[in-house]
Structures are given as structure tokens and as C-alpha cells.
Amino acid sequence: MNRRRFVQSLSALAAAPAFAAETAAPWKLNYMLASSMYGDLPLPEILPEVKKTGATAIELWPRKHGTQREEMDDIGHDVFADLLKSHGVGFGGTTRYDLGPFKLAEEIAIVKKLGGTFIVTGGKGEWKKVTPEQLKANVKDFVEKMKPHAALAAENGVTIGIENHINNLIDKPDSLKWLADGIRNMPGIGIALAPFHLPQDPALLADLIRHIDQKMTLFYAWEHGRGSSKPMPKEEELQQMPGRGPLNWHPLIVALKEINFTGPTEIFMHPTPRGIPILPTVAETTAEIVRARQHLDSIIG
Numbered sequence: 001m002n003r004r005r006f007v008q009s010l011s012a013l014a015a016a017p018a019f020a021a022e023t024a025a026p027w028k029l030n031y032m033l034a035s036s037m038y039g040d041l042p043l044p045e046i047l048p049e050v051k052k053t054g055a056t057a058i059e060l061w062p063r064k065h066g067t068q069r070e071e072m073d074d075i076g077h078d079v080f081a082d083l084l085k086s087h088g089v090g091f092g093g094t095t096r097y098d099l100g101p102f103k104l105a106e107e108i109a110i111v112k113k114l115g116g117t118f119i120v121t122g123g124k125g126e127w128k129k130v131t132p133e134q135l136k137a138n139v140k141d142f143v144e145k146m147k148p149h150a151a152l153a154a155e156n157g158v159t160i161g162i163e164n165h166i167n168n169l170i171d172k173p174d175s176l177k178w179l180a181d182g183i184r185n186m187p188g189i190g191i192a193l194a195p196f197h198l199p200q201d202p203a204l205l206a207d208l209i210r211h212i213d214q215k216m217t218l219f220y221a222w223e224h225g226r227g228s229s230k231p232m233p234k235e236e237e238l239q240q241m242p243g244r245g246p247l248n249w250h251p252l253i254v255a256l257k258e259i260n261f262t263g264p265t266e267i268f269m270h271p272t273p274r275g276i277p278i279l280p281t282v283a284e285t286t287a288e289i290v291r292a293r294q295h296l297d298s299i300i301g
Contacts, residue, residue, distance in 0.1 A: 010181075010232060016259075018136075019270075025068065027257050027260065027300070028029060028253050028297070028300060029078065029221075029256070029265040029296060029297070029300065030056070030262055030263065030264055030265060031054045031055040031056065031264070031265055031266070031267065031293060032056070032057050032059055032092045032205070032218075032264035032265065032266050033046075033049070033050050033053050033055040033057070033058045033289070034059050034061060034066075034095075034266045034268055035058055035059060035060050035061050035066045035068040035069075035093075036061035036065040036066035036068075036284060037267075037268070037277070037278050037289060038066070038277045038278075038282065038285055039066065039271070039275050039276040039277040039278075040066065040275050041277060041282065042067075042068075043068055043071055043072070043075075043080070043083060043123055044060070044072060044083070044279050045282055046068065046085065046282075047084070047087040048087060049282060049285075049286045050087065050089045050226055051087075051088065051089065052286050052290070053267075053286055053289040053290055053293065054289075054290065054293045055078070056089070056090055056152075057089060057090030057091060057092040057119075057264070058084075058089055058090075058091065058092060059092040059093055059094060059264070059266065060093075060094045061074055061094070061095050062094075062095070062096065062141070063098075063275065064274045064275050065095075065270070065274050065275060066275065066287055067275070069094055069095075069096075069196065069242050070111055070268060073297055074281075077110065077113060077114060080086060081114060082116070084114075086190075086250050090115070090159050091111075091114045091115050091116045091119060092111075092114070092117065092264055093111050093116040093117055093118035093119050093120070093158070094107060094111060094119055094120070095119070095120040095121070096119055096120070096121050097120075097121055097122050099121065099122065100121060100122070100124055101121045101122065101124055101142075101146060101149065101160065101195075102124065102145070102146075102149060103164065104121065104149060104152075104160060105121055105149075105152060107213040108134070108152060108153050108158050109156065111156075112157060112158055114157040116162050117157065117158060117159060117160065118158060118159045118160070118190075118192075118217050118218060118264070119153070119158060119159075119160055120160075120161045120162075120163050120192045120218060120297070121160065121161070121162065121163070121216075121301075122162065122163055122168050122169075123142055123162050123168050123169035123170035123175075123179070123228050124142060124145075125139070125141060125142045125169040126138055126169070127167075127168065127169045127283065129172065130138075131242060132174065134255070135169075135172075135174070135175060136174070136175075136178050137165060138169060139169065139170070139175050139178040139179055139182065139197070140178070140182060142169060142179075143179065143182035143183060143186070146160070146183075146189055147186065147187075148166070148207050149188075149189075150183070150186050150187065150188035150189035151187075151188055152188070153188035153189065153203040154187035154188030155188075158188070158191050159188055159217050160188060160189045160190070160217075160271075160290055161189075161190050161191060161192035161217030161218050162179060162189065162190070162191055162192065162193075162197065163192040163193075163194055163195050163220075164168065164176050164192075164194055165194070165197055166197045170262065173199070173204060173208055175196060176193075176198075176208055176211075176212070177208070177211050178192060180211055180212045180213075183215055184215065189215075190215045190216060190217030190218075191215050191216055191217060191222065192217050192218040192219075192220065193208065193209065193212060193216060193217070193218070193219050194220040194222055194268075195220065195223055195224075195247070195252070196220065196222040196223060196224050196228075196240065196268075197223060197224075198244070200224050201246050201294075202221065202247065202248045202249075202250070202251040202252060203251060203254050205251070205255075205256075206251040206252055206254065206255035209255035209261075210255050210257055210259060211250060212259075213259050214259065214264055216259070216261055217263060218263060218264050218265075218266065219256065219261060219264070219265045220265075220266050220268045221242050221249075221265055221266065221267045221268060221270040221292065221296060222240055222242075222266075222267075222269060223239070223240055223241075223245045223247040223249075224240065224244065224245070224247075225237075225238075225239025225240040225244065225245035226239050226240075226245075226249075227240075228240060228269065228270035228271070230272060231272050232272070234279070237269070237271065237272065238269070238270035238278070238288065240268075240270065241267065241269050241288065241291075241292045242267065242292045242296050243291065243292055243294075243295030243296075243298070244292075249295070249296060250299050251297065253299045253300060257300070265296075267289050267293055267296075269294045
């Protein structure tokens with residue numbers, strides 16, 4: 001190699017890292033569609049909407065929030081897989097609060113079979129009228145009980161996402177942190193973070209995101225707004241959606257970017273009564289999810 005080519009080679013090597021940094025894909029949220037946003041509508045009506053919302057995959061909910069998980073069993077898993085393929089849609093997983101965290105063996109097998117990666121459920125343990133010290137001990141006990149279930153999930157390439165939920169063992173910022181610390185080195189289990197169920201303090205929520213870090217299984221783009229526990233005018237109910245309620249999403253998005261969260265993000269809310277689409281028609285529901293996604297993407301941009 002002559003001197004000129006040698007110098008050119010050195011220059012190319014020096015420029016490579018900078019070029020790679022310039023061409024690396026920018027960070028963005030990885031959207032997934034929760035079937036419950038369309039209430040009890042059938043899968044053939046929902047699946048064409050997945051890509052329209054900006055999502056790449058769907059998660060199935062059972063009754064009372066949706067009917068699509070039961071529908072998948074009714075039509076057959078192979079038929080469901082063919083439906084996904086025909087629409088170019090991936091399968092993320094399921095929400096199974098009805099089963100709880102200790103009865104997921106069969107669901108894990110089904111999710112694996114269909115190429116899914118997660119199951120969302122709740123925590124289990126005593127939380128009413130207990131001292132902070134006892135609550136911490138109860139979270140630790142829950143983590144111990146979850147070890148064989150998490151191991152089974154991990155063996156099958158699935159993660160059990162424990163959602164923080166009001167009136168639940170994991171319903172406070174401290175219990176979330178204790179759970180994250182307890183499962184830090186435990187494959188097969190993580191946290192599905194729902195800001196809706198927490199104090200609507202952007203700094204606190206961003207701190208929780210950073211604390212959970214790589215144990216974030218799923219993130220709900222869902223704020224409390226006016227709540228979802230009673231009937232109210234639709235414009236008030238929709239304040240659970242990003243960009244409609246008062247929550248400042250910027251600190252949360254910054255924190256998600258800092259931890260390089262690339263797992264599923266679901267734009268989410270609960271209608272009243274449960275089991276109906278968030279808006280009367282498929283088109284309106286899709287348009288509202290798109291509006292919320294554009295609000296979040298504008299913060300990233």
C-alpha cells in the first residue's frame with residue numbers, strides 16, 4: 001500500500017464513527033394498538049386500523065374492556081395469525097388481569113405461539129391499611145412468588161408486565177420503585193407503566209421512568225385527566241388522551257429517550273361504560289389515536 005492510500009484509509013476510519021452517528025435512525029416511540037380502544041368491535045374491523053394509527057402491532061384485551069382475546073380463541077389461533085399476516089400487522093401480546101400474575105402458563109404458551117412478547121397483569125398481595133415498611137415487605141414477597149412464573153415466561157421469550165394500578169399492591173410510586181429494584185436482574189418480568197394511576201406530576205413520572213429503566217415492558221401514553229370512573233361528557237372523558245388533558249408530556253418523553261425505551265407504547269384511555277369504543281365510530285376512534293400520536297411525536301420532533 002502506497003503512502004497516499006494509507007492516509008486515505010486512516011481518514012476513512014476516523015470519519016466512520018461520525019458518519020455512523022449521522023446516519024443512525026433517530027429515536028422514536030414504538031406504537032402498539034390496544035384492541036380495547038375499539039371496545040367490542042370484531043378483529044376484522046380493527047386490524048385495518050392498526051397501521052393507520054401509526055402502530056405496527058396489536059395487543060388483545062378480554063372482557064370487560066374488549067372482546068378480542070376471546071374472539072381469537074373462537075376463530076382459532078391459526079385464523080387469527082392469517083388475519084394478522086393479511087393486514088401486515090404484528091402481534092404484541094395480551095392483557096390478562098382476569099388471570100392474575102400466578103396463572104399465566106397457558107397464556108404464555110399462546111403468546112409465544114403467535115409471536116408475541118408480553119402479557120400485562122397486576123400485582124398481588126396485601127396493600128390495604130399497611131405501613132410503608134409492611135408494604136415494602138409485601139412487594140418483596142410478591143417478587144419472590146413471581147420467580148418461577150418469570151422464569152417460565154423468559155424460557156418462552158415472553159415478559160410479564162406488572163401494571164401499576166389503583167387499589168393494588170403496586171399502586172404507589174414507592175411500590176413501583178421497590179418492584180423495579182426487586183426484578184432488576186430477573187428475566188421474564190417487567191413493569192407496564194400507567195401514568196393514569198399515579199400523581200400527575202411530570203417530574204415524578206419522569207423520575208419513575210428513569211428508575212424503572214430497562215425493566216419497562218410497556219408504556220401507556222395515558223393521563224388521568226378527569227378520570228374514568230363515572231359517566232361524563234365525551235370532551236371531558238377524552239382528557240385521558242395525550243394533548244387533551246393538562247399533563248405536560250415533555251419531561252416524560254425526555255426520560256423515555258434517556259433510557260432509550262424502544263418497547264411498545266400504547267396510546268390509551270378507558271371509556272365509560274367499559275367495552276365500548278372510545279368514540280362512536282371506527283374512523284373517529286382511529287382519528288383520535290392519530291391526533292394523540294401526533295401530539296407526542298411533535299414533542300420528540
